[in-house]
Amino acid sequence: MNELLRKRFSASSRRGLYPSARVPPLPGMEMRAREDTCMSHDLTPPIPPYAVSLHDRFLCSHCSSCFRALPSHAPQQCFDLKSRSNSAPPFSCPTCFASVRYCSSACFASDRPLHVSSHECFLLHQSHSGTCPADDDTADLRVALRLLYSLEMRGLLPSESTDLPNRIGGLLVSDLQKVLEEGGEVAEKIREGGMRMSCARNSGGLHGAVMVEEVVLWAVITNAVEVQVSKGPALGVAVYGPWFSWFNHSCSPNACYRFELDNWCEESTSCESSSFRVSPASTDEASIAGWYHEEGGLAREFCKYGPRIVVRSIKPINKGEEVCVTYTDLLQPMAIRRVDLWPKYRFSCCCERCSASPQLYVDYILSCDARNLNTKNNNSATAEYDELADLLHEAIAEYSSEDNPKSCCYKLESLLLSQSSRGNNSMENTLSGRKFLLHPLHHLSLSAYVALASAYRSLYIIGLYEEQNGEALKMGRAAAAYSLLLAAATHYLSLFESSLIAPTSHFWLSAGETILNLVQSSISGKAKEKYESKFRSVSHFQCAKIERLSRDEFMSNSMQFIECISTILSRCWPFLVRSFSYLEKIEDPINFTWLGGAILRPLCSLGSKGTTAFGKSKCFAWEYQSGRRIEEEMNCLYQLAIYSLRYGRYLATICYGPQSYLIDKLTI
Numbered sequence: 001m002n003e004l005l006r007k008r009f010s011a012s013s014r015r016g017l018y019p020s021a022r023v024p025p026l027p028g029m030e031m032r033a034r035e036d037t038c039m040s041h042d043l044t045p046p047i048p049p050y051a052v053s054l055h056d057r058f059l060c061s062h063c064s065s066c067f068r069a070l071p072s073h074a075p076q077q078c079f080d081l082k083s084r085s086n087s088a089p090p091f092s093c094p095t096c097f098a099s100v101r102y103c104s105s106a107c108f109a110s111d112r113p114l115h116v117s118s119h120e121c122f123l124l125h126q127s128h129s130g131t132c133p134a135d136d137d138t139a140d141l142r143v144a145l146r147l148l149y150s151l152e153m154r155g156l157l158p159s160e161s162t163d164l165p166n167r168i169g170g171l172l173v174s175d176l177q178k179v180l181e182e183g184g185e186v187a188e189k190i191r192e193g194g195m196r197m198s199c200a201r202n203s204g205g206l207h208g209a210v211m212v213e214e215v216v217l218w219a220v221i222t223n224a225v226e227v228q229v230s231k232g233p234a235l236g237v238a239v240y241g242p243w244f245s246w247f248n249h250s251c252s253p254n255a256c257y258r259f260e261l262d263n264w265c266e267e268s269t270s271c272e273s274s275s276f277r278v279s280p281a282s283t284d285e286a287s288i289a290g291w292y293h294e295e296g297g298l299a300r301e302f303c304k305y306g307p308r309i310v311v312r313s314i315k316p317i318n319k320g321e322e323v324c325v326t327y328t329d330l331l332q333p334m335a336i337r338r339v340d341l342w343p344k345y346r347f348s349c350c351c352e353r354c355s356a357s358p359q360l361y362v363d364y365i366l367s368c369d370a371r372n373l374n375t376k377n378n379n380s381a382t383a384e385y386d387e388l389a390d391l392l393h394e395a396i397a398e399y400s401s402e403d404n405p406k407s408c409c410y411k412l413e414s415l416l417l418s419q420s421s422r423g424n425n426s427m428e429n430t431l432s433g434r435k436f437l438l439h440p441l442h443h444l445s446l447s448a449y450v451a452l453a454s455a456y457r458s459l460y461i462i463g464l465y466e467e468q469n470g471e472a473l474k475m476g477r478a479a480a481a482y483s484l485l486l487a488a489a490t491h492y493l494s495l496f497e498s499s500l501i502a503p504t505s506h507f508w509l510s511a512g513e514t515i516l517n518l519v520q521s522s523i524s525g526k527a528k529e530k531y532e533s534k535f536r537s538v539s540h541f542q543c544a545k546i547e548r549l550s551r552d553e554f555m556s557n558s559m560q561f562i563e564c565i566s567t568i569l570s571r572c573w574p575f576l577v578r579s580f581s582y583l584e585k586i587e588d589p590i591n592f593t594w595l596g597g598a599i600l601r602p603l604c605s606l607g608s609k610g611t612t613a614f615g616k617s618k619c620f621a622w623e624y625q626s627g628r629r630i631e632e633e634m635n636c637l638y639q640l641a642i643y644s645l646r647y648g649r650y651l652a653t654i655c656y657g658p659q660s661y662l663i664d665k666l667t668i
């Protein structure tokens with residue numbers, strides 16, 4: 001299933017795709033800009049990790065050292081322990097029956113000693129021989145073992161007799177005692193994981209004290225990030241030192257991050273502090289002094305392998321301003337962000353978005369009942385909301401856990417339909433009583449759209465596979481409509497909270513891809529060529545400006561993309577939504593003013609003409625003809641796909657840079 005979905009709904013999801021303000025309890029560390037910086041600028045060089053581990057499911061297919069995919073001729077299945085006649089794949093660890101593999105002798109040489117000495121090898125060997133539960137992912141435990149060993153070798157571990165430290169190797173580990181005393185899911189994970197780590201470190205023997213293991217595992221839980229270097233699921237987890245882990249969280253962040261599979265960083269000067277546009281700040285002098293000591297020594301030694309992380313500005317930043325990323329999904333209202341952040345990071349966010357009073361428009365819209373769009377007081381019925389949220393998550397689980405996309409779509413659409421307001425008919429709205437009414441910008445609607453787009457996409461693929469072309473086309477239309485609705489809704493929200501351009505870029509790219517697939521499977525190769533050449537001949541899109549981008553230029557570019565998309569979409573929307581009752585109720589998926597009431601017009605209204613290079617190109621669209629044949633609909637959809645992909649690529653380049661995996665294979 002769709003990884004974005006898994007991430008959004010997994011209870012134990014960690015700092016994922018969408019980067020927001022941590023208020024660390026004790027000596028607070030933070031990162032501040034050294035100079036004025038425009039949006040769309042790398043703030044750090046590629047930072048090497050302290051420790052990395054692949055998720056279990058990628059151990060057989062990727063290099064444990066550099067995270068690159070292994071050559072495809074290597075056997076993709078795990079080496080079978082029982083049939084030893086099979087020869088082990090090249091550059092694999094023989095001790096754990098090739099559980100760990102490398103792409104080259106250089107990667108093997110650089111990583112295997114750490115793999116063995118950290119006892120990761122023993123842990124995998126145990127999992128393989130069924131001594132330990134094999135179904136849950138051991139990446140967190142393995143990255144903790146690696147981190148523990150590296151810290152130990154540098155004499156940075158706390159001794160068993162001392163009090164629990166606040167930091168180890170610069171990583172925040174405070175509050176562990178409280179976490180364990182309070183109990184709960186995280187505490188259980190730490191206790192159980194600590195035992196397994198200790199067991200591995202003592203080669204199976206039991207050892208009384210597990211304090212060090214628990215501290216390091218807690219460091220992993222609060223500091224690790226999912227390594228996303230390709231579409232699909234994250235390959236593994238990584239822990240970075242202070243140069244990354246000291247960036248605090250904000251729900252209105254001015255930066256986000258990406259990963260790079262760099263070449264080896266031998267004697268490179270890129271890790272020198274002079275290439276950073278940020279520097280650490282703290283009220284605590286000792287922490288700052290420790291900074292240069294730790295970074296100077298640690299990072300250089302830790303940095304021989306693994307994916308690098310780069311932090312990049314997504315808003316203009318003033319000299320001295322704090323630079324923050326997000327640790328949670330920012331398309332959630334404040335209450336949910338709090339619940340999500342607390343167990344892992346132990347702070348109640350009080351960033352500008354969370355502490356605004358009255359709450360900011362974006363948070364109001366994300367959580368208000370559809371009727372309150374007209375009255376603008378947010379006294380929603382909480383019990384009804386809770387009930388609805390439960391039903392919705394149950395429906396989504398039909399797909400995410402039960403792998404039944406059809407039932408998921410049916411349940412979600414029935415729910416959305418029964419919970420949506422009947423337009424401006426106040427009579428009927430009153431009749432719907434105390435039911436919670438959703439509107440398309442509510443966070444539950446957005447979650448439903450994510451699930452629906454993904455579920456319909458799988459139904460579309462199933463339809464194609466079974467050669468049910470009519471059914472496939474229908475499912476494909478719904479997948480395209482929901483992915484467009486999602487992209488357009490987050491675009492609208494991003495006009496009020498600009499850090500939301502990061503998730504918005506993913507959604508436009510995914511909408512573009514969905515539509516393009518639909519078009520390509522529905523038309524002949526010949527027709528496709530015709531579209532492409534026609535499009536090329538009329539379109540003179542230049543690359544929209546990315547470098548030294550000002551906020552006004554960005555808004556102007558963005559509005560022009562949206563204007564083009566909106567023009568084309570108004571022509572294809574009726575075709576896409578035909579016979580889907582919920583979608584048919586969405587009058588205009590881009591301009592939400594039809595919702596009435598508190599829906600604000602975007603700051604920068606449609607039709608404003610910019611003066612950038614991109615401004616010279618004009619959007620074009622074929623004339624509308626009524627009673628169009630399918631081929632004409634496809635022609636229109638093709639243009640829509642191209643504009644969605646281009647806008648997605650534009651936003652992704654701003655947030656993640658021109659080399660990001662999101663755009664590197666895009667040739668439109």
Ligand SMILES: [Zn+2]
Nearest residue numbers: 063066103107
């Ligand atoms: Zn490698």
Ligand SMILES: [Zn+2]
Nearest residue numbers: 093095096121
């Ligand atoms: Zn091994």
Ligand SMILES: [Zn+2]
Nearest residue numbers: 251349351354
């Ligand atoms: Zn916040």
Ligand SMILES: [Zn+2]
Nearest residue numbers: 048265271303
């Ligand atoms: Zn380096």
